[in-house]
Amino acid sequence: MNDETTAEQRGGGAGWQPEPYVLPRFNAVDNLSDALLGRGLSEKSVEALARAAVQPEDMRRKLTDVNKLRVQGGTLHIIETRLWSASVLPHPANPREYGRRSYALGGISPSLRILPEPGPTSGDGPELQIRVPRPDDLAQRLDDAKERLIKENPLDDDIAAEGVLQPLMVVPMTVWYDSAPHRPTALLITADGSSRISAVHQLLGYRPSVIAYDWAHDVRKFRREVNRWLRLPQKQDWDSLSPADQGKLRALTVPARVVVGFEPDTRAGVRFHTAVRNFIGLTHIRPPKPYGSAVENEAKGDAVLDSLAEPTRSRPARITSQEKLWFAAMINEQEAAEEGFSPHQDVRAAEIVRAVLGGGTGTARRVNEGIRSLTAKQRPHREDRVDIAVELILRPVRTARNDLVAYVRPRRAALQRAYRLKEIEELPTDALLEGGLDGSRSLEELRTAAAKEAAEGLGASGRLGVAQTELAIKAAYYMITADTMALQNEGSGAARADDSRSAVGVLRAMLSQHRGVVQAYEVVRAGRLGRPLYEVDEDGTPIRTAEGGYRNLTDARVRQTYNGEMLTEALVGIVAVRARWATVANSVENLRRAVDEMESVPADEGCGSLVKRDGWDPEQVEKARSSLDRTSRKLADWADLHNDQKKELDKDADVDSLNLW
Known part of the structure; x- marks a missing residue:
């Protein structure tokens, strides 16, 4: 029986009554910090996790026997515990917003553009990192994300009555700033559960930017904020509290699955940030609650671009890192021009189509890998790849017309139909004939x-x-x-x-x-x-x-x-x-x-051609050559016949010429 069940029985069933938590002692927090060191986390992330734990001793004990969660590409090491709500933030690039994002290439103001997706740390530990221009950019993004999430997926009434029931998947993330490259910030974000934590913050009156840039940097402010709520049930019994205060106390802590380790599958070569995104995709883009086809295709689009931009053991990257940003509409027109990209949207559309749909089976294989990373769909269809390409193409168009469904929907459908042109699959993998970089x-x-x-x-x-x-x-x-x-x-x-x-x-x-x-x-x-x-x-x-x-x-x-x-x-x-x-x-x-x-195709990474080294099955080669020889002889017969007829025509022309004299 868990603590929530026991507390609910005490409260007579009229909503959940949480147990009376207390602020942990500093030495318990320090002991947890020591236990977290050596797991691939940065010191700042270790401090953030230790400070966030409601019961540090319990979390430290669980570190000796972590739970293992299998995701596509690896295994996450997790600990189930409770965290103070004042220490957890929504994902700054939450996929639920994909359908309404504003992209730089669509002409959006630099202050309103979306942030890049978090990537892996240099040490590839169980931690994400993100680079932003200034702290204000992330602060504004976090506050905007909260407002959007509570509007589109309101959960505060349910949480006020029962608290957060399902654990949030919490991942450490380090934020680096272009304006202050030596002063990173460590945050705890929800890989899954941004809507729930946003509803919690709404109940408590928290602004995510304050959590990230005030309480995260000042332990005393953080503990003072938590303690002011803990003192409420100490001053009066639970039944004497107002319903609003009871709702706040239910939201004061959240159940969490804290990621403290990662074991990649050696054959898959998946890094931590991809494994986290795979978990998000399997949780939301697949059932039980899909985001919707347009949003799914946008999320798959980013995964596909990642796959195309990453070299494999046998193949170089299909697109460059800058092409990835251009295709994702993450740079504006001026930035695109500085990189040498065309200012014309039809050229960008053609480049995306060529990169995602052209190039034959080699490209299809890479695109399918990106799709599978989110959906676990073993055999994506060509239509899936077309729909993803169209969603990437439409990003700048939709930025200015997000609310005009009557404009966007028929154009999405028509582009999806038009770009099913089978000849696109046979486009050469090298540069376009017109408008491309080369x-x-x-x-x-x-x-x-x-x-x-x-x-x-x-x-x-x-x-x-x-x-x-x-x-x-x-x-x-x-x-x-x-x-x-x-x-x-x-x-x-x-x-x-x-x-x-x-x-x-x-x-x-x-x-x-x-x-x-x-x-x-x-x-x-x-x-x-x-x-x-x-x-x-x-x-x-x-x-x-x-x-x-x-x-x-x-x-x-x-x-x-x-x-x-x-x-x-x-x-x-x-x-x-x-x-x-x-x-x-x-x-x-x-x-x-x-x-x-x-x-x-190389025999192995860094090696020469496999067929030049080992050759190929003589029986298969002979069968192909025999078919080609028959076709070649038939073509040669046509050429000989054409030449014979031409000679006859030339001879007749010469005779006619002599007769004229």
């Missing part, structure tokens, strides 16, 4: 390349070329985020009743035609300039209405103009054959790239 082509050159692919039949065969795909990604971004959407989902009110094509089908039909390529180019150009989207002709000239104005580009007009007839008509003849040849050439290039990627 991109060498202009937007005009991208248009020319896409038009050339369309002329060769790519797209008409059902597969767009690389340039067409890139232009489709960029044009779709502006067509969908425009105030009047020029590309919507199938079945939308703006679409023709007899056109049930998906956004992918419309994009493919559009980019298969020269006019569609020109239209996509003009969409991107207008979008970058912040101008309305107008319908254009084959030459890129805006089409005028009967009233003399320009004709707005709408979903209905796009569907009517690019109705897919070209795709269905090109079934025979030279146009159809050219389309199929474009697919053949693309497949050959994909095969070459796949062989090169296989050859680049």
Whole structure:
């Protein structure tokens, strides 16, 4: 029977009556500090934990036999105890707020931008660390987090009646400041339970910033604050206290699972901050109470970016640390420009799509690892990866329109549909053709390349070329985020009743035609300039209405103009054959790239190519070569036949020429 059950029986069932705690003696706190040393915690975190313990002797005894909690990537060592509420803070980057966060790249003021996610300490102990510009930044963030949490998830009435029932998962965190790099602060934050601790602080009238920067630095103030509540039941019996005071005493302490150690799985290579985030994800993003799909995808997005930015034993990092910040919208436009990133949102969208969805199975494997770190979903689908990429893309858009559900929701759905374009998976892993850090082509050159692919039949065969795909990604971004959407989902009110094509089908039909390529180019150009989207002709000239104005580009007009007839008509003849040849050439290039990627896989970390060292199964190689040889001979026969016919035509032309004389 625990202390809460016993106390409730004493109180006759009219709410929980906590036992009469007393302030611990200083020597008991010191003894607990000594026992905590040597567990990988910093001295400041040790002091914070020892001061927070309601019963230091009990916590010290439990250190000899800690509980072990298995999470994905390792095992957390925890002690169940009670902590003073005046020593615990909500998580400063609480995932429950993901759906309403304001990101730097969306133009938010520096004073309002969100804080970075906590990372591991240099020693990789059971402690988090976070770097912020100034103490005021964290103080404001903590107070704002509390206000948001008590508004969105109010629990104070329940806690006033029964106290906090389920233990909070409490983790030490060291805060480093750019303005004072040698004066860190040690705090205790809730990896799980920020809503509960915020409700507790609301009941007691606590401001998290005061806990972090006043009581955490002054032991006497901290003990004086706690003691003023402890004296209440000493002066009068429990039943004589007002209901409000009884509620405060129930909230004075909280049950906690304090993390005091971490054992990583040696094969997983997961660090402590990732293990903590895995615990949060498995607790909230999975049942029993999901955050919601948009919030889940945002949380997964950060996990995926972590996975892409971390090198593995066999593969280098997929993106740089600065690209990670840009993709996460954690830097503003000026900071992005200083790093050399494009100011255009369509380029950022295309870079995110390429990094998260392109690159074949290698990228998919990494992205899936990030998804699994939060959800334990063993086989994430391609749709999962698309939804995550779209949520990252939308962060700057949503920052200014968080409360406009009618704007954000249909655009999220349309982007998710559009970016399921299968050709995206085949995008090369190197730089984009246009706009990227190493991109060498202009937007005009991208248009020319896409038009050339369309002329060769790519797209008409059902597969767009690389340039067409890139232009489709960029044009779709502006067509969908425009105030009047020029590309919507199938079945939308703006679409023709007899056109049930998906956004992918419309994009493919559009980019298969020269006019569609020109239209996509003009969409991107207008979008970058912040101008309305107008319908254009084959030459890129805006089409005028009967009233003399320009004709707005709408979903209905796009569907009517690019109705897919070209795709269905090109079934025979030279146009159809050219389309199929474009697919053949693309497949050959994909095969070459796949062989090169296989050859680049090292035998072990720091070693050379495995296949160059050990070779590969001769039976499998012979089977592949035999198939390639048959295909090669067939292609050679076609080439010989073409040359023979060309020679006959040239001979006939020579004869005709002689007859003229």
